[in-house]
Amino acid sequence: VILPAFEYVAPRTLADAVRVLAARGPDAKVLAGGQSLLPLLGLRVVRPTVVVDIGHIDALRYVRAGDAVLHIGALARHRDLERSPLIQATVPILADAARLIGHTHIRNRGTIGGSLAHADPAAEWPAVLLALGATVVVTGPHGERELAIDRLIIGPLTTSLEHHELITEIRVPLPAIGHGWAFHEFSTRSGDFALASAAVIVTTGRSGARETRIVVGGAGPTPSRCPSAESMLDRGNGAAAREAAREIEADDDHLASASYRRRIVEVLVRDALAAASTRAAAAGSEAGA
Numbered sequence: 693v694i695l696p697a698f699e700y701v702a703p704r705t706l707a708d709a710v711r712v713l714a715a716r717g718p719d720a721k722v723l724a725g726g727q728s729l730l731p732l733l734g735l736r737v738v739r740p741t742v743v744v745d746i747g748h749i750d751a752l753r754y755v756r757a758g759d760a761v762l763h764i765g766a767l768a769r770h771r772d773l774e775r776s777p778l779i780q781a782t783v784p785i786l787a788d789a790a791r792l793i794g795h796t797h798i799r800n801r802g803t804i805g806g807s808l809a810h811a812d813p814a815a816e817w818p819a820v821l822l823a824l825g826a827t828v829v830v831t832g833p834h835g836e837r838e839l840a841i842d843r844l845i846i847g848p849l850t851t852s853l854e855h856h857e858l859i860t861e862i863r864v865p866l867p868a869i870g871h872g873w874a875f876h877e878f879s880t881r882s883g884d885f886a887l888a889s890a891a892v893i894v895t896t897g898r899s900g901a902r903e904t905r906i907v908v909g910g911a912g913p914t915p916s917r918c919p920s921a922e923s924m925l926d927r928g929n930g931a932a933a934r935e936a937a938r939e940i941e942a943d944d945d946h947l948a949s950a951s952y953r954r955r956i957v958e959v960l961v962r963d964a965l966a967a968a969s970t971r972a973a974a975a976g977s978e979a980g981a
């Protein structure tokens with residue numbers, strides 16, 4: 693692929709990257725893992741005059757536990773997160789979702805910050821992070837702001853980022869020990885973008901009250917939580933899954949009809965609810981043993 697001509701800069705610090713972005717305005721484009729941007733450059737869908745490669749800012753590639761929160765640097769690669777022992781021990785749904793992104797060579801290069809900024813409706817990170825109630829730290833010339841996933845991703849391939857802002861960190865509230873989780877998706881071939889996905893988190897509070905969060909990704913323009921389905925869980929997983937399939941927005945496109953997507957969502961949500969409940973129950977019985 694022959695890329696169009698552009699100026700290339702590779703700042704080594706976050707401060708330098710922010711300075712370049714502020715100075716060069718909307719004609720600058722950030723490059724992280726390049727797994728979405730390079731194809732877009734090749735197709736001339738985007739024509740920046742300058743590409744700001746943040747991939748050398750090593751300080752943005754980390755995973756660490758804080759006080760009840762997991763901090764993930766924007767340049768952490770999908771593969772880092774898939775293999776992180778800290779993630780497997782504390783928020784295993786993140787590792788499960790990472791494993792489903794594309795193929796190994798894409799996961800070796802692609803970053804979590806790049807995936808969120810790209811905002812592909814079928815991407816795994818937005819759906820799973822929405823289910824976990826994660827927030828995103830965005831840094832610009834005037835400092836930092838922190839916003840929820842559904843404030844960042846506002847449409848297909850559309851975010852609320854300003855051109856001079858960078859995603860710098862993702863903050864994931866640590867789910868309670870003994871929580872149940874499941875991330876299920878359906879794609880036509882292994883490694884393809886999913887036609888739909890379902891993320892379920894089941895937590896039990898100190899009082900014994902159960903909270904179940906259901907998020908559907910891939911089916912519509914953005915991932916969405918399913919409050920109506922969550923409120924129907926007392927009628928069983930099947931009824932809640934049918935309600936999730938009804939309440940989401942489902943796209944009708946060359947990949948699948950809206951009704952087919954709804955049918956997939958129903959099956960994914962039903963199975964994910966069962967798997968997450970089984971894990972939560974197993975953790976409960978271990979705690980009681």
Ligand SMILES: Cc1cc2nc3c(=O)[nH]c(=O)nc-3n(C[C@H](O)[C@H](O)[C@H](O)COP(=O)(O)OP(=O)(O)OC[C@H]3O[C@@H](n4cnc5c(N)ncnc54)[C@H](O)[C@@H]3O)c2cc1C
Nearest residue numbers: 722724725726727728729794802803805806807809815859
């Ligand atoms: C064949 C193939 C299959 C794929 N399958 C999947 C899949 O199944 N699921 C999935 O989720 N993804 C998939 N991807 C996309 C992949 O996950 C990308 O890694 C990801 O979407 C973008 O991450 P990146 O680091 O490569 O970002 P880049 O491609 O470098 O950048 C993507 C966009 O984000 C912006 N950007 C990057 N980092 C930042 C930042 N920190 N702050 C602000 N803006 C930023 C860039 O300017 C650009 O607009 C696939 C890609 C390919 C080529």
